[in-house]
Amino acid sequence: MANDNLQIKAISAHPGAVASGASPESSYEVCKLIDTTTCIGCKACEVACLEWNGYEFRETTFDNTYQTMPDTEWNYWNLIRFSEREKDDGTGLEWLMRKDQCMHCADPGCLAACPADGAIVQYENGIVDFNQEHCIGCQYCVTGCPFNIPRLNPSTKTVFKCSLCSDRVGAGLEPACVKSCPTGCLHFGSKEDMKFEAEKRSKQLQANGFPDAGVYDPAGVGGTHVIYVLHDAKNPEKYSGLPKNPTIPIMVTLWKHPLKWLGNIGMIFGIAGVLTHYLRVGPKDVKQEAKR
Amino acid sequence: MSTNTTALTEGSVTASGEIVRYSYKERLCHWTNGVTYFFCLCTGLAFYSPYLYWLSAVGGGPVSARMLHPWIGVFFYLAVVWMHTMWKQQMTSIPEDQQWKDKIKDYVENNDSALPPQGRFNAGQKLFYWVMYYGALSLLITGILMWFPEKWRSLHWLMTIVIPLHAVAALFTIGAFIIHLYMGILMVTGGLSGITTGTVSKEWAQHHHRLWYDKIKQGK
Numbered sequence: 001m002a003n004d005n006l007q008i009k010a011i012s013a014h015p016g017a018v019a020s021g022a023s024p025e026s027s028y029e030v031c032k033l034i035d036t037t038t039c040i041g042c043k044a045c046e047v048a049c050l051e052w053n054g055y056e057f058r059e060t061t062f063d064n065t066y067q068t069m070p071d072t073e074w075n076y077w078n079l080i081r082f083s084e085r086e087k088d089d090g091t092g093l094e095w096l097m098r099k100d101q102c103m104h105c106a107d108p109g110c111l112a113a114c115p116a117d118g119a120i121v122q123y124e125n126g127i128v129d130f131n132q133e134h135c136i137g138c139q140y141c142v143t144g145c146p147f148n149i150p151r152l153n154p155s156t157k158t159v160f161k162c163s164l165c166s167d168r169v170g171a172g173l174e175p176a177c178v179k180s181c182p183t184g185c186l187h188f189g190s191k192e193d194m195k196f197e198a199e200k201r202s203k204q205l206q207a208n209g210f211p212d213a214g215v216y217d218p219a220g221v222g223g224t225h226v227i228y229v230l231h232d233a234k235n236p237e238k239y240s241g242l243p244k245n246p247t248i249p250i251m252v253t254l255w256k257h258p259l260k261w262l263g264n265i266g267m268i269f270g271i272a273g274v275l276t277h278y279l280r281v282g283p284k285d286v287k288q289e290a291k292r
Numbered sequence: 293m294s295t296n297t298t299a300l301t302e303g304s305v306t307a308s309g310e311i312v313r314y315s316y317k318e319r320l321c322h323w324t325n326g327v328t329y330f331f332c333l334c335t336g337l338a339f340y341s342p343y344l345y346w347l348s349a350v351g352g353g354p355v356s357a358r359m360l361h362p363w364i365g366v367f368f369y370l371a372v373v374w375m376h377t378m379w380k381q382q383m384t385s386i387p388e389d390q391q392w393k394d395k396i397k398d399y400v401e402n403n404d405s406a407l408p409p410q411g412r413f414n415a416g417q418k419l420f421y422w423v424m425y426y427g428a429l430s431l432l433i434t435g436i437l438m439w440f441p442e443k444w445r446s447l448h449w450l451m452t453i454v455i456p457l458h459a460v461a462a463l464f465t466i467g468a469f470i471i472h473l474y475m476g477i478l479m480v481t482g483g484l485s486g487i488t489t490g491t492v493s494k495e496w497a498q499h500h501h502r503l504w505y506d507k508i509k510q511g512k
Contacts, residue, residue, distance in 0.1 A: 013342040115339040116354055136358040138339065139441045143451040152442045157359075249449075255456035263463045264341060270467055274474035281402050283481045286499045 005170030006123040012114035027124035030169060031194035032104075032178060033187040035201055035229040036239065037213075039097040040183055041066050041080050048180035049078040049101075052165060066095070074151040077101055077162040078177055081240035088232075098228070098239040099177070099186070102149045102162035104128050106222030109248035110161075112256055113144030126191065126225035127166045132158040146221060146246035164225065194227060201229045220247035300490050303508050311497045311508060313486035321375050322487055328368035329424075332431075333469070335361040336462055362439045365431065372428040379421065382412055388503070389415035409502030416475075423468040430461035 007027045011018050046068060050057055055075040060068045067082040083096040108128045111120040119134040120141065130141075130150070137157035141150045150159045165175035173179075174188040187197055198215040205213035214233025217223050228242070236242040300312040314322070331350060335357040338348035351357025391408040392399070392415040398406040399416070413421070434454045437444070441451055476484055482496040497505040 013345060015342040015345070115342075115345075117342060117345050134354075136339075136354045138358055138438075140455065142441060142445075142448065143455060148445075148448060154442070157355075249452040251452040251456050255459060259456055259459060260341065263459065266463065267466060267470070270470040274470060274478075277400070278474070278478055281400070283479050284402055284404060284500075285481055286493070286496050 006125060006127065006166060008121050009124045010108075010111060010122040011118055012111045012120035013117045015117070029124075029126040029191040030164070030225060031126070031189065031191040032164065032175060032226045033189075033194040033198055033229070034099050034226065035185045035187070035198075036096070036098050037201075037205060037210075037229060037231050038183050038185040039080065039099065040185075041082060041095075041097040042182060043068060043080055044180040044182060045099060045177035045186065046076075046078050046080065048176040049162075050076070052168070052176035053077070053163075066097075072100065072149070072151060074153040074160040077160070083238065083240045085238060096239050098242060100240065101177075101226065102128065102164070103147050103221070104162075104164050104225035105146075106224065107248065109144035109146055109221070109252060110141035110150055111144075112248055113140040113252050115140060123166065125169065127164045127169065128225075129163050129166050130159060130161055132156070132160065135159055144248060144252050146243055146248065191223075191225065198227055198229050202233070205229070205231055216242065218243075218246050220245050303504075303511065305508070306491060309494060310491035311494055311505070312490055313492045313497070314490050316490065318378060319487055319490055321371060321378060324371040325368065325375060325424075328364050328371055329465075329469070331364045332361055332368055333462075333466065335364075340459060340462075362435055365435050369428050369432045372425060376425065379413075383418050383421045385415075385418065386411060389418065392416075404499065409506075410500065410504075412501055412504040414501065420468050420472050424465055427461050427465035427468070431458060431465070434458040434461065 008018055047057065053075075058076070061070060063070065065082045065084065066080075068079060069076070072079045078099065078101045081098045081100045083098075084093060085096065086092075087094045104127055106126065108120070108122060110130075111122055111128060114120045115138060116134050116136045119131055119136070120128065121131060122128045135158040137152065137159065139150070139152055139159060141159055142148070142152075150161045152159050165173070165177075168175060178186040178188040187194060189197075195215070195217065198217075202213045202215055210231040212232045212234045214230060216228035216230055216233060216236055228236075228239075230236060230239060230242075232238065236244050300306070300315060302312055302315045302318065304312045306312065334347045334350035337344040338346070338351075338354065338357060339361075345354070348354040348357040351360045388408050388410060392410060395407050396416075398404070434457050437447070437451065437454045438458060441448075444450075476487070480500065482492055483500075486492045486496075494505075497508070
């Protein structure tokens with residue numbers, strides 16, 4: 001939910017410029033770092049997310065894995081995705097745990113696709129937040145999102161997702177999930193610092209038997225404000241389908257830019273055209289024609 | 293002069309010498325199409341451009357506009373089907389239509405004496421009809437997919453194509469609609485009363501739809 005303490009950078013479907021106002025919060029870019037190599041799958045972050053955001057815990061769905069339920073929900077924003085797979089070198093099995101939630105893209109597809117003024121805002125600090133009081137439930141955001149994150153609340157017909165605890169961050173606190181993590185797998189700070197930490201950890205992994213270790217901060221969406229350390233950064237798909245090169249879908253970009261402007265120009269010229277015709281040629285007056 | 297306009301049959305001549313262009317049923321159908329299309333146009337444009345978001349007021353605000361747009365869209369489509377049952381035959385091409393299309397420049401410049409005689413609907417009206425007919429069909433198919441995308445989440449990728457297609461189909465109908473409004477209200481004087489009160493003058497019928505007029509005269 002939109003936070004008055006944070007400076008706004010972009011507003012969905014907003015005609016005209018966005019003025020960023022004064023705010024008590026400094027506006028450096030924030031970032032959550034998820035080190036998948038130290039996640040033990042304890043789900044403390046899932047519980048903390050529900051508690052802070054005021055959603056009730058619910059029955060889990062057991063499907064022979066260590067995953068709480070098959071998918072995230074409108075009131076369950078944060079899910080440790082679990083994947084048991086054979087190692088690439090054939091030396092046995094490996095368990096991959098990936099904390100899945102909104103990535104808070106620098107170039108957010110949800111915001112680009114949204115037609116409702118003010119329903120999605122991006123703050124100067126990089127958080128992308130949904131403002132349900134302005135949401136109309138069209139779910140264009142789902143279409144624009146390369147990570148398949150936004151979820152519809154079927155009773156209110158509005159869409160929800162992880163807010164990166166914008167309310168906590170606006171008050172100078174870290175997100176609830178980060179606060180609860182017992183292994184130090186989650187970190188929160190400036191984007192710069194988190195990138196530095198992530199690179200340091202990747203180098204450590206590379207030197208210790210994981211030559212493909214690296215940082216996931218996809219450039220296709222301008223970088224994200226949630227980044228991963230992966231022990232195999234060359235194949236992010238194996239972490240329960242983390243996209244290799246996520247971008248805003250090309251059709252969404254075409255629709256929101258060239259098609260929209262062609263359409264607008266077409267409509268304006270259409271109206272101007274018929275009115276000019278009226279001035280130039282005038283009406284078809286049957287009586288005058290008959291006289292001629 | 294108070295004629296009961298519901299009793300008029302198309303092609304008949306009133307006591308005052310006016311010709312009945314559209315029956316009550318046809319006019320009712322036309323305006324059902326018109327009102328439902330106009331509602332979807334305004335609410336749709338609201339979601340098309342941030343600069344037109346205020347048009348969602350037509351639907352009672354953004355949230356109810358999003359709720360009503362698909363429902364009224366379905367009613368629009370049903371109205372199109374209704375119209376199709378009445379006008380399908382009359383909207384098919386006749387040889388004179390091509391001659392008319394070849395002389396479109398004369399029509400646009402009001403050089404009407406150079407035009408071949410036309411039936412009850414001229415080639416331009418027929419073209420408008422088919423743009424709206426196929427436009428409505430495309431809008432219905434894409435629109436139903438966009439109505440509740442949560443029901444087919446796995447088709448998530450398909451929506452990136454469906455939504456722009458819905459906009460393209462709408463833009464085609466809007467282009468046709470601008471011309472339709474202009475011609476009906478401003479350009480073809482005397483035409484508007486045909487679709488409101490149902491009648492046109494003898495001269496009007498003779499001038500714009502000679503083949504239709506001749507048929508009525510012969511039938512008399």
